[in-house]
Amino acid sequence: MLEPTKMVKEALIKRTHGSSPAGQAGTPSTNQAAQRASGASASKQGAASESRPQTGLRRAASDPPTPSSEKLGALMKGLQSWGTDEATLSEQAEREQAAENQALEDLDQYGDLFDSPKGGRRDGIISTNDLKAFSEGNFNRDAAREQLLDLGVAEDDLDTTLDRLTQSASYLLENEEVLNGLDVANDQRNRTDGRISRGDISREVFQRQLEQARNGDLPPGPPASNRGGYEPTVTTKNSERSPEVIAQQELAILEAVNSGEPVSFTNANGQTEDLTVRQINNTDGKAVYEITGADGHTMRIESELGASENRTALARLADYYTQIPEHLRDSVDKIEFRREPDDSAAATFYSSNDRVVFYDGLKHLNEEVFNHEFGHGIGYENDGLGEGVLDHVGQFFTGSEGKGTPEGWTDAIEADADERISDYANTNIKEDFAECWAAYMEATDNGPEALAKLEEAYPARYAIMEELYNGE
Ligand SMILES: [Zn+2]
Secondary structure, eight states, rough: OOHHHHHHHHHHHHHTTTSHHHHHHHOOOHHHHHHHHHHHHHHHHHHHIISOOOOOOSSSSSSSOOHHHHHHHHHHHHHHHHHHHHHHHHHHHHHHHHHHHHHHHHHHHHHHHHTTTTOOOSSSEEEEHHHHHHHOSSSOOHHHHHHHHHOOGGGGGGGHHHHHHHHHHHHHOOOHHHHHHHHHHTTTTOOOSSSSEHHHHOOOHHHHHHHHHHHOSSOOOOOOOOOOOOOOBOOOOOOOHHHHHHHHHHHHHHHHHHHOOOOEETTTTSOOOEEEEEEEEOOOSSEEEEOOTTTOOEEEEOSSSOOOHHHHHHHHHHHHHTTTTTGGGOOOOOEEEEESOOOOOOOOOOTTTTTEEEOTTTTOOSSSHHHHHHHHHHHHHHHOOOOHHHHHHGGTTTTOOOOSSSSTTHHHHHHTOOOOOSSGSSHHHHHHHHHHHHHHHHHHOHHHHHHHHHHHHSHHHHHHHHHHHHOO
């Protein structure tokens, strides 16, 4: 049997050599805490037994009375357990929060990888089985690396990123509360169905980002890449918004989605409008939003992208949409964002349901492409042929007079001596109108001089666009 003093000694040695809870936790900071504590105990022991005389005369007033070695052991034990418990608690909470944030960020940014670990078809749903497969490393590594490259991860970072995604999957599986919170975020009746949709992730991410955006801690999304105008007819300044304006607009979007109430939104032209932006519950693979302007028209947005990308997309769309005269806004009812690129198109307008599809994520979402596609919508609304069955018939007569362009457009092209505003405008008369409309919208951004230049170059077509814009 051990002597009591020996037991105390051993307890001290144990504590100061890494088998305390702090030592087991194994983070550098807790080890440092243990080392500091062990150093302190050594010097105090030293002071007690050697260098300090027991007279107390030279002792500083603030020093505690020198304890006996037995008492010292108990005191140190108390001090250490108080110190390490405190440190372990706050550090654990921090680590926990960091892991949770990382897991959510990874789900949002790399949801496509989790969605289909074996590299098959993606449905926009991350199931518990998907997470399990990922956490066990049971995924198609080559396909995953390819996907990461597509998503902009550098070649050198592929393996560390994949390792981190594996950890994030494990974290979610081990933390049911976080997982279930995500699972029900976007569901109508708080159902835990083991399926995390893009809508679930969006709901959760938008909630967290609102706080960050209010504190100015949320980096604004990337600026759009404009083609650079319709030179030489419409010379544009770079009309893309500054990072400050982007941050302001994205904050407005987050406020709107989280509150469900109208917010005051200021577009790049300085015009302010009350906008409602809602996230619509939707348990299939897409995140769904609706932007409703002051005139009451609603534009629906269905996205295969992550929440942060959607935040950027919604701010850009709101910026461009609020610049469209109210009487023309019902020309487009729905916008879709697809992850996959299209070989031949940046975006496509479908006349059968006034829908625009953007390909390759946010790559082509800028004011010019938006106005070009919106222009197709305006062309169909104003071709004098109405809606319905004729839309379908029209598909067989691409480029035919009257279909998809405002009345009189072909004559106007002729009157303007068949001058074209861009190469693409030569494709057919519908593209000619869409290109002219985008240039017209750009000229309205750039002021009277730009409009005058456009009118001078294409007077007949300019007259038609001016009537449309003014609602005459
Ligand atoms: Zn087009």
